[in-house]
Amino acid sequence: MRFQVVDLSKKKPDGSYLFKDVSISLREREIITITGPSGVGKTTLLKCIAELVVFEEGKLYLDDKSPEQYDIPLWRTRVMYVPQRPVIMPGTPFAFHEKIRSYAALKKNRSAHEDPIEISARWGINEELWHSDWNRLSGGEMQRIMLALALSCKPDVLLLDEPTSALDSETCFLVEESLKEYACIWVTHDREQERRVAHKTLRLEKQDNGLDNRGGEAIINI
Incomplete structure (x- = not known):
């Protein structure tokens, strides 16, 4: 597996850059952490990579194929975004699991699915919590269940927001x-x-000197 982000740039509504020319190269079982001050675009960067937010410049590749070559819904199952605070949904986590298993894009994914209940059990989540309403779960329980759901889909790349x-x-x-x-x-x-x-680590820095509108600058340390 080879994943590439090439010169990715995102503009703010005023036309200045939130971040500019971010490049990342990632291989199987490799982790890149992203750090930086609030407001520099860390979450937005993940959403751009997942094709959940439109970006102005740059390219994305998974095994030398673009999101368009996969088609966007399939891309999102293979390059999967997991938010820090899941949106509280109606129903139960188990019902949500049953729903996402029916998605056509997931059926196209070549990998067999794992059982998210078994995954979450390794992290202290009892099976009965999967049958509780989302709004009865704690923040930590929701985080672990959403992670288990993501891992059960066996994505190539996980985009993790805290x-x-x-x-x-x-x-x-x-x-x-x-x-x-x-x-x-x-x-x-x-x-x-x-x-x-x-x-590897990538730090996004603000550019507030008034000399240009580059926005966030990416600094990668290996």
Whole structure:
């Protein structure tokens, strides 16, 4: 597996750049963490890579094929975005799991699905929580269930927006060990977590000197 983000740029409504010329290269079971101050575009960058937000410049490739060559719905199952705070939905996590299994794009994915209930059990989620209403779950329970749903689809790349922010340290370590088996682009504000999981780090910096409108500048450390 080879994943590339090439010179990706996103503009703000005023025409200035939120970030500009971000490039990332990722291989199987490699993790790149993204850090930077609030407002620099970390979450937006993940959504652009997932083709959930329109960007003005740049290219995306998975195994040398663009999102359009896969078709966008299939791309989103193979390059999968997991938000920090899942939207509270009606019904139960199990009903949602049954619904997403029926999506045509997931059926096209060559990988067999895993059982998300078994995945989440490794992180302390009891099976009965899958049959509880979403609005009865804690933030940490929702995070783990959404991660388990994502992993069950066996994506090529996980786009993770602070995926362990609501977890205690012991559970956080368990989740981190599971995620190390995947290729991840991972937003974190936790420097210790970054040291534990990252093969490379990318920091987005604001450009506030008034001399240009480049917006966020990407700095990659290996």
